[in-house]
Amino acid sequence: MKCLIIGNGAAGINAAAAIREKNKHAGITIISDEGIEVYGRPLISYYLSGKVSYEQIFYKGKDFYNEQKIHLDLNTHIAQINLKEKIAVSTDGKTFPYDKLLLATGSVPFIAPTKNLTNQKNVFTFLTFDQADKIKHAVKPNSKVVIVGGGLIGLKAAEALHGKVGSITVVDLADRILASILDKSAANLIEKFISKKGINFILGKSVGEVYGDENVQKVILSDGQVLDCDILIIAIGVRPNVELAKNAGLEVKRAIVVNEKMQTSDPDVYAAGDCVQTRELLSNEEKILAIMPNATAQGQTAGFNMAGEDIALNPSTSMNAISFFGLQLICAGLTGGQEDNLFVDENEYKLRRLNIADDTLKGFVLINDIARAGIYTDLIKNQTKLSELEYDLKQQDIGLNVYNKKERHDKLWEINQ
Amino acid sequence: MKKVYPLEDKCLGCGLCEVYCRTAHSKSKDIVKAHKRETTFSAITIEEVLTPKTIKYFALSCRHCTDPKCIMACISGAMFKDKDGIVKNDKNRCIGCLSCLLVCPFGAIKKGADGKAVSKCDLCIELEEPACVANCPNEALKLENVK
Numbered sequence: 001m002k003c004l005i006i007g008n009g010a011a012g013i014n015a016a017a018a019i020r021e022k023n024k025h026a027g028i029t030i031i032s033d034e035g036i037e038v039y040g041r042p043l044i045s046y047y048l049s050g051k052v053s054y055e056q057i058f059y060k061g062k063d064f065y066n067e068q069k070i071h072l073d074l075n076t077h078i079a080q081i082n083l084k085e086k087i088a089v090s091t092d093g094k095t096f097p098y099d100k101l102l103l104a105t106g107s108v109p110f111i112a113p114t115k116n117l118t119n120q121k122n123v124f125t126f127l128t129f130d131q132a133d134k135i136k137h138a139v140k141p142n143s144k145v146v147i148v149g150g151g152l153i154g155l156k157a158a159e160a161l162h163g164k165v166g167s168i169t170v171v172d173l174a175d176r177i178l179a180s181i182l183d184k185s186a187a188n189l190i191e192k193f194i195s196k197k198g199i200n201f202i203l204g205k206s207v208g209e210v211y212g213d214e215n216v217q218k219v220i221l222s223d224g225q226v227l228d229c230d231i232l233i234i235a236i237g238v239r240p241n242v243e244l245a246k247n248a249g250l251e252v253k254r255a256i257v258v259n260e261k262m263q264t265s266d267p268d269v270y271a272a273g274d275c276v277q278t279r280e281l282l283s284n285e286e287k288i289l290a291i292m293p294n295a296t297a298q299g300q301t302a303g304f305n306m307a308g309e310d311i312a313l314n315p316s317t318s319m320n321a322i323s324f325f326g327l328q329l330i331c332a333g334l335t336g337g338q339e340d341n342l343f344v345d346e347n348e349y350k351l352r353r354l355n356i357a358d359d360t361l362k363g364f365v366l367i368n369d370i371a372r373a374g375i376y377t378d379l380i381k382n383q384t385k386l387s388e389l390e391y392d393l394k395q396q397d398i399g400l401n402v403y404n405k406k407e408r409h410d411k412l413w414e415i416n417q
Numbered sequence: 418m419k420k421v422y423p424l425e426d427k428c429l430g431c432g433l434c435e436v437y438c439r440t441a442h443s444k445s446k447d448i449v450k451a452h453k454r455e456t457t458f459s460a461i462t463i464e465e466v467l468t469p470k471t472i473k474y475f476a477l478s479c480r481h482c483t484d485p486k487c488i489m490a491c492i493s494g495a496m497f498k499d500k501d502g503i504v505k506n507d508k509n510r511c512i513g514c515l516s517c518l519l520v521c522p523f524g525a526i527k528k529g530a531d532g533k534a535v536s537k538c539d540l541c542i543e544l545e546e547p548a549c550v551a552n553c554p555n556e557a558l559k560l561e562n563v564k
Contacts, residue, residue, distance in 0.1 A: 043492065
């Protein structure tokens with residue numbers, strides 16, 4: 001059996017490992033348009049800051065591909081897939097026949113239409129090692145850096161460049177940073193903390209135009225404000241990389257449509273990671289959950305099924321663990337909306353907010369007070385009835401003692417789990 | 418595989434498991450030096466159970482799950498399962514993002530004192546018996562092969 005995997009990120013690599021776990025003899029080829037072996041994608045900000053060396057970014061050991069007998073084709077762009085003939089063709093004409101195909105093509109940066117932005121040399125995105133490396137070599141101690149987008153990617157870029165450049169300004173159209181994952185109180189607390197480190201924020205505005213030939217020199221905001229700029233980083237967001245799937249004729253809505261087994265509309269073609277939409281636990285709707293834990297789980301599920309198993313993906317939800325200048329944020333589920341069940345200690349930059357509805361936990365946000373957060377996550381995943389727990393979540397820190405003695409014992413001793 | 422299991426009814430909450438875990442994972446292996454001069458964290462924690470009349474305790478450490486959520490969530494590839502089924506954290510590769518803590522349903526993962534890597538039970542593979550089990554004065558920790 002020939003398994004072909006397009007994409008060498010978390011989804012692709014975990015799919016390959018899962019196939020190998022179940023089938024010792026299957027041929028496995030991974031194709032990557034990048035130039036290096038699989039790395040922890042979120043680590044590019046640590047590489048940029050210097051906290052992590054080049055050697056430390058790799059997600060698997062050096063011998064992984066050899067040990068697992070996985071053939072890796074780097075710097076290879078697939079131009080098209082022929083579903084009928086079961087062949088993928090690269091831009092340089094190489095053909096890759098398959099019995100089972102996995103699309104793990106991830107996401108691509110979203111760049112909003114901006115006047116005069118094309119062909120500027122000092123404009124970067126921040127999603128791949130290559131992009132991080134380019135920024136690393138482009139910045140100078142006096143660089144004026146403008147980052148468009150105050151989400152996770154933009155803020156991690158800002159943190160990474162802190163202390164290495166002249167100034168950093170983050171511009172976001174939303175009224176707060178981290179708007180896609182945080183409510184206002186949590187976002188404001190983090191913004192206050194990061195501002196104190198010397199990062200400038202301009203919120204509620206977008207970049208409409210840039211000035212400069214070959215290199216951006218000035219950035220013009222939606223209200224006419226002008227910012228000097230030597231390095232422009234676009235980090236507005238990502239969109240699923242679905243071109244190949246679409247052109248091949250696979251069903252694509254906002255992202256590639258898959259069933260519980262991660263199968264696309266063609267039963268021999270699977271898809272996993274940022275490029276797919278899957279059932280979200282709390283809304284029961286198909287959503288793009290472009291985060292690492294979901295990419296690994298989806299990749300693994302796809303891999304097992306490609307190897308002939310019959311395994312369904314567990315529905316998941318949004319979740320993030322990230323720190324900014326040492327301020328630790330952990331959140332999951334539905335975090336926006338109502339401001340009840342909120343505990344804030346502004347001086348210590350601590351925050352805890354529980355989103356409780358219908359006697360269940362729908363989401364939580366924790367800042368600098370994160371102990372045992374995984375128990376909250378588990379309560380969300382299982383949609384546990386809060387009235388059946390040993391105490392009121394709002395009154396006490398979370399711990400395994402939230403379950404009664406028998407349940408706690410059964411969990412710890414793995415009885416009926 | 419053999420794992421450390423807590424016996425809630427026997428636990429006195431004395432904290433000796435924490436002390437000996439910390440010592441066993443220190444550089445000096447000296448009980449005083451480990452606590453006074455080193456930043457090693459204990460990978461086992463005494464958890465309190467408050468009931469209306471009494472306080473009870475149990476000692477919590479990594480469950481070395483069959484299907485570890487922490488490994489799936491790890492963004493750097495630092496968390497892995499070794500050939501014996503022990504879930505380990507490679508400190509050189511861990512960047513302390515705490516994605517593992519976000520998903521551990523037991524609340525068994527903590528941030529290390531170095532602010533970087535998370536401390537995690539390794540079952541004291543180099544010792545005959547895990548330090549916490551060997552030094553529990555009331556046999557409230559058992560090394561057992563349950564499954």
